Amino acid sequence: MWALSTYEGGTAYHHGDLRRSLIAAAQELLRSGGAEAVTLREAARLAGVSHNAPYRHFASRDALLAALAAEGFRALRRTLDEAGNRAEGPERLAALGRAYLRFADADRATFRLMFGGVVEKAAHPDLAEASGAAFGALRNVVAERDTSGGAEREALRAWALVHGLAHLVADRQIDAARAEACLS
Template sequence: MDSAAASAPATRRYHHGDLRSALREAAERVLVERGAAEVSLREVARAVGVSHAAPYRHYANREALLADIAAGGFDRLRERFAALPQSPEPAAQFAAMAQAYVEFAVAEPAIYRLMLGPEVRKADHPVLAKAGHRVLDTLRRALVALGVPAPATDEAMAAWGFAHGLAQLLVDGRLEADPEVDTPLDVQRLVGRAARLFVAGLRAV
């Protein structure tokens, strides 16, 4: 099989779809398999069967591509929040959001690290900043439902901080129970209790 035939499937995938999406999907695969440092515009162009110059029609540079992937991660997280069953009890809804956040981080650790890590500055990429703000707005609304005065920015940042801390410890494999004094680690129980403690703290202030 010659090289043109070998590249034909990738080229057909591009012609039948959207180049930007194809590049992003190829870059996500590299990110998940090998890490953010290994993502390059040249490699993803080769993966989808286009010229090395083609990605620059959509992405100014490698960081812009990473920002687009991170924005997609925030959108998927927000979709998880939107898919949660609506509870009549705001505290239960908040706890469910905390669970969904941690579950997302554990399910997509490479994307999660990119979203919250130092590789891409939100301030430099409006698409990423807007995606992050949409998630923050969802969290703000949950806190306002708990009785926190709008816009609840400080409380939302604090809530994000506690959920992020637990998620990061789990993703990094740093969260362990002491077998001499604790029962085996139950992540769902832990996140639920942390959420209840956070709500209790809000109500005590």
């Protein structure tokens, strides 16, 4: 067969790790055409399987999107953790902010899927957990900076500021450099 896809693998009939291949294919669709372009049948085509094979791994298209979003939250968490480990003291929060912004800028489609409300977190426990973990990482560092009485409010403000900047970047309302300059 000409043009064997990179997402194929394993034997002819049993794929080997179709779930991962489908996610990889779907990520490519997501990044190149947005959430609308993520199609079970197209992902199956890219993975070199029949149009119904994905249903052995994802209950529905929504479940596939949820998996993509969860993957995004896990990646975001890794990014935040790394940034947090490389900085110390008062620099730490700004480092997290920069990491957050760079994540949004580097993978706008995934960021929008994560926060666009297309997938309902309540319906996908895996997603909810990944999302909670990522937010936890951010909240911890935010709260550690300010231990006074108004910590709660300040933490929320910092979070909202970064989140808003990230959305503006993802929507191309401002560019990433200008957004980074806004972090105190």
